Amino acid sequence: MRLKLFAAATLLATGIQAAVAEDKPLWEFGLGAGAVSFADYRGADTTHVYVLPLPVFYYRGQFLKSDRRGIRGELFSQDWIELNISANATTPVRRNAARAGMPDLRSTVEIGPSLDLHLWKSADQRVRFDVRLPLRGVFTVQARPHSIGAIFAPHASIDIKDVAGFQGWYFGALAGPLFADHRYHDYFYTVAPQFATPERPAYQASAGYSGAEILVALSKRYPSFWMGAYVRHDTLAGAAFESSPLVKRDSYWAAGAGIAWIIRQSKRLVSDTDVTDD
Numbered sequence: 479m480r481l482k483l484f485a486a487a488t489l490l491a492t493g494i495q496a497a498v499a500e501d502k503p504l505w506e507f508g509l510g511a512g513a514v515s516f517a518d519y520r521g522a523d524t525t526h527v528y529v530l531p532l533p534v535f536y537y538r539g540q541f542l543k544s545d546r547r548g549i550r551g552e553l554f555s556q557d558w559i560e561l562n563i564s565a566n567a568t569t570p571v572r573r574n575a576a577r578a579g580m581p582d583l584r585s586t587v588e589i590g591p592s593l594d595l596h597l598w599k600s601a602d603q604r605v606r607f608d609v610r611l612p613l614r615g616v617f618t619v620q621a622r623p624h625s626i627g628a629i630f631a632p633h634a635s636i637d638i639k640d641v642a643g644f645q646g647w648y649f650g651a652l653a654g655p656l657f658a659d660h661r662y663h664d665y666f667y668t669v670a671p672q673f674a675t676p677e678r679p680a681y682q683a684s685a686g687y688s689g690a691e692i693l694v695a696l697s698k699r700y701p702s703f704w705m706g707a708y709v710r711h712d713t714l715a716g717a718a719f720e721s722s723p724l725v726k727r728d729s730y731w732a733a734g735a736g737i738a739w740i741i742r743q744s745k746r747l748v749s750d751t752d753v754t755d756d
Contacts, residue, residue, distance in 0.1 A: 504744040508534035508704060512736025518571045519583065519666055520689065521714050523726035534704050534738040538748050557596065564592035564612035566629075576724050580673045583666065588629060590614035604639045610652075616662055627661030629688075641696075650695045656688035663688070667722040678723045686718030689728075707735035 512532040518524045571583035592612035599606050611632045617623040633654025641649035663683035674680040690713055697706030714720055714728040 501747040504746045506536040506743040508738040508740040510738025514734035516732040521725035532736040560594045562592045585619040588614035606637045626665040627659040630657040653692040655690045660685040667719040683719045689714040689717040703739045705737040
């Protein structure tokens with residue numbers, strides 16, 4: 479399940495003003511705990527709740543950045559377009575009833591470029607509307623990583639600081655479709671003939687549409703700690719692999735919440751114009 483906490487529009491450049499720079503630590507590190515609930519994989523009918531350590535890391539370098547929008551490397555940046563590095567991951571799947579007798583699914587790591595279009599910002603920079611176009615290669619986590627294809631996850635996103643007038647509260651939402659090649663779908667949804675049973679017929683997954691997702695999140699950064707929560711809805715209706723016997727439901731919810739305390743930060747301050755990064 480991707481933790482991972484993803485529309486087209488007309489470019490609106492008129493009225494965008496320069497943000498007021500703020501001096502912030504070059505890096506900050508925090509640690510806390512969070513609880514998450516999600517399915518074994520997209521389409522699984524088995525849901526688990528996990529209590530996990532929650533690291534929080536901010537880095538405000540010229541190239542590498544880490545903030546509430548994730549870890550990314552800015553390959554180039556203009557007022558309305560950025561080329562970043564995008565990353566994601568999935569957890570391992572073991573002892574899933576639908577996959578009984580089949581090999582376990584290993585954790586995966588996704589990495590690749592993302593073209594981010596900043597279509598609109600409010601005059602005070604408190605509201606931002608973006609379209610992000612990440613294309614990521616996917617690899618299994620093992621002694622010798624194995625490529626299992628690629629994912630394209632275009633989505634529209636909105637970020638709002640001081641949402642509804644509540645000082646310091648950030649609201650974020652993203653939505654969009656998912657697409658993957660046949661190797662990625664094969665890894666999760668193919669049933670090879672040797673693993674077929676009367677209840678689980680053989681199935682060969684193909685490339686194409688992978689469903690869609692919408693995620694909303696709310697968070698607040700205090701001077702010494704951070705807290706936040708998210709809710710995600712995922713649909714597989716119309717997905718290329720929807721008829722796989724490993725797909726037990728085509729719609730589900732996931733959620734999580736956590737709190738972390740900032741325990742170390744850099745003495746060096748840097749000028750930061752992105753007021754939605756906390």
